Amino acid sequence: MRPTQAPIGLLLAQTAKTVGRAFDDALAAAGGSLPEWLILLGLTRGGHDSQSDLAATVGVQGPTLTHHLNGLEKAGLVTRTRLPDNRRVHQVALTEAGRAKFHRLRQAAMAYDARLRQGLVEDELDMLRSLLGRLAANVEKDGREG
Amino acid sequence: MRPTQAPIGLLLAQTAKTVGRAFDDALAAAGGSLPEWLILLGLTRGGHDSQSDLAATVGVQGPTLTHHLNGLEKAGLVTRTRLPDNRRVHQVALTEAGRAKFHRLRQAAMAYDARLRQGLVEDELDMLRSLLGRLAANVEKDGREG
DNA sequence: TATTGTTATACTCTATAACTATA
DNA sequence: TATAGTTATAGAGTATAACAATA
Numbered sequence: 001m002r003p004t005q006a007p008i009g010l011l012l013a014q015t016a017k018t019v020g021r022a023f024d025d026a027l028a029a030a031g032g033s034l035p036e037w038l039i040l041l042g043l044t045r046g047g048h049d050s051q052s053d054l055a056a057t058v059g060v061q062g063p064t065l066t067h068h069l070n071g072l073e074k075a076g077l078v079t080r081t082r083l084p085d086n087r088r089v090h091q092v093a094l095t096e097a098g099r100a101k102f103h104r105l106r107q108a109a110m111a112y113d114a115r116l117r118q119g120l121v122e123d124e125l126d127m128l129r130s131l132l133g134r135l136a137a138n139v140e141k142d143g144r145e146g
Numbered sequence: 147m148r149p150t151q152a153p154i155g156l157l158l159a160q161t162a163k164t165v166g167r168a169f170d171d172a173l174a175a176a177g178g179s180l181p182e183w184l185i186l187l188g189l190t191r192g193g194h195d196s197q198s199d200l201a202a203t204v205g206v207q208g209p210t211l212t213h214h215l216n217g218l219e220k221a222g223l224v225t226r227t228r229l230p231d232n233r234r235v236h237q238v239a240l241t242e243a244g245r246a247k248f249h250r251l252r253q254a255a256m257a258y259d260a261r262l263r264q265g266l267v268e269d270e271l272d273m274l275r276s277l278l279g280r281l282a283a284n285v286e287k288d289g290r291e292g
Numbered sequence: 293t294a295t296t297g298t299t300a301t302a303c304t305c306t307a308t309a310a311c312t313a314t315a
Numbered sequence: 316t317a318t319a320g321t322t323a324t325a326g327a328g329t330a331t332a333a334c335a336a337t338a
Contacts, residue, residue, distance in 0.1 A: 007259040008271055009169050013180065015278040016162030017205050022285035023155050034159065035305070051320065059163050064306055066321055080320095088314045088319045113153045118284045124277060125154055131266070131274045132161040138264045139168035181328070197297065210329055212298055234296045234337045 012135070023112055030108035032101065035060070035068050037109065040102040043078065043094050050089055077101055158281070169258055176254035178247070181206070181214050183255065186248040189224065189240050196235050223247055 020034075027037055038058045048054045055065040069092065072078045077098035083089040094102065117125065166180075173183055184204045194200045201211040215238065218224045223244035229235040240248065263271065 005268075005271065006275070007255060008274065009165065009255065009259045009262050011275060011278055012162065012165055013169060014205065015282050016158065016166060018282045019155065019158055019285055020162060023159060033304080050318095052318095059160065060305085061307060062320065063308080063322080067305080070321095082314090086315075086319090090320065109153060109155065112285075113155045116155050116281055116284050119280065120277070122151075125151065127273060128154065128277045129152070129157060131270060131277075132157055134265065135262055136161050136164045138262050139165055139258075179327080196295095198295095206328085207330060208297065209299080209331080213328080216298095228337090232296090232338075236297065 008135075019116065022116075023109075026108050026112040027105060030104050032105045032108070035064075036072065037105050039065070039068055039072065040077070040094070040098065040105060043092060043098070044102050051092065054092065072098070154281075165262065168262075169255075172254050172258040173251060176250050178251045178254070181210075182218065183251045185211070185214055185218065186223070186240070186244065186251060189238060189244070190248050197238065200238065218244070 024034055027033055032040075035058065039054070042048065042054050042057045048057065051065060051069075052062055055062050058065060060068075069078060069080065073080060075097075076095055079093050079095060080090050081093070083091050120128075170180055173179055178186075181204065185200070188194065188200050188203045194203065197211060197215075198208055201208050204211060206214075215224060215226065219226060221243075222241055225239050225241060226236050227239070229237050266274075
């Protein structure tokens with residue numbers, strides 16, 4: 001057995017810190033933040049049954065989503081209305097300003113991604129996607145062998 | 147030109163969230179946290195000229211390190227003394243309890259890492275390390291082409 | 293004056309518990 | 316009672332600006 005290499009978890013945490021901060025900076029320069037971007041992205045893509053559903057997509061709990069939606073609504077980027085059929089369910093919709101902001105943040109995100117991908121060919125990116133997916137799967141809650 | 151694939155930055159952010167939370171949980175179960183672990187690891191490895199130096203290793207600013215060192219010192223895990231030659235410089239040292247805690251957290255970190263690495267062979271881990279390193283390099287401040 | 297670290301303060305993201313509105 | 320979402324509250328991690336101690 002060879003000696004254990006640098007822990008992959010630590011390396012991933014450090015990379016995520018470096019890379020994540022750069023992403024935050026890129027979004028901030030465009031007037032946004034990561035959770036804001038994820039929410040606008042989720043709303044644009046659509047396909048959510050409820051806010052809880054959207055929260056899960058963004059990767060936060062309900063009250064955290066509410067917190068961010070408050071900000072987005074106050075900024076005039078989204079509206080919240082109850083569904084007529086089931087008034088418990090709130091329908092979150094992008095306003096025109098919200099769509100505009102989405103596009104601005106998308107520009108920033110795409111430029112950032114281009115920078116991040118520099119020097120990596122498509123095969124390498126696919127390999128990376130695959131490896132990251134396997135790491136995430138290994139630590140997901142239902143992992144029985146960990 | 148093929149259509150752009152899922153942004154790698156987004157995937158990395160999401161993976162980091164999932165994997166990072168699992169790491170946090172693992173450390174929390176052993177009575178620690180990520181910044182605490184990084185600091186104890188840095189102190190154990192040694193080779194720092196100053197606290198600023200340690201802060202850089204951990205990836206935080208000076209006051210953030212001070213904040214965590216306050217907690218570690220209050221918990222009896224580290225001591226802070228001034229260097230006789232240059233009393234501006236504070237010498238941070240692990241106590242016996244600090245070393246014990248380091249070992250406990252290391253157990254947790256190693257177990258976590260084993261779980262994270264499940265099903266990945268050494269070549270794949272090396273590939274992943276290389277790819278992550280290249281991503282980090284691409285967004286580091288002095289990148290001129292981004 | 294320059295350097296090392298701390299204090300004071302505040303912000304962002306996140307969460308849990310308790311609550312309201314609706315069914 | 317059960318479900319969707321909000322309010323109230325709190326905590327962790329981080330940062331900037333101003334400060335103190337030392338050189």
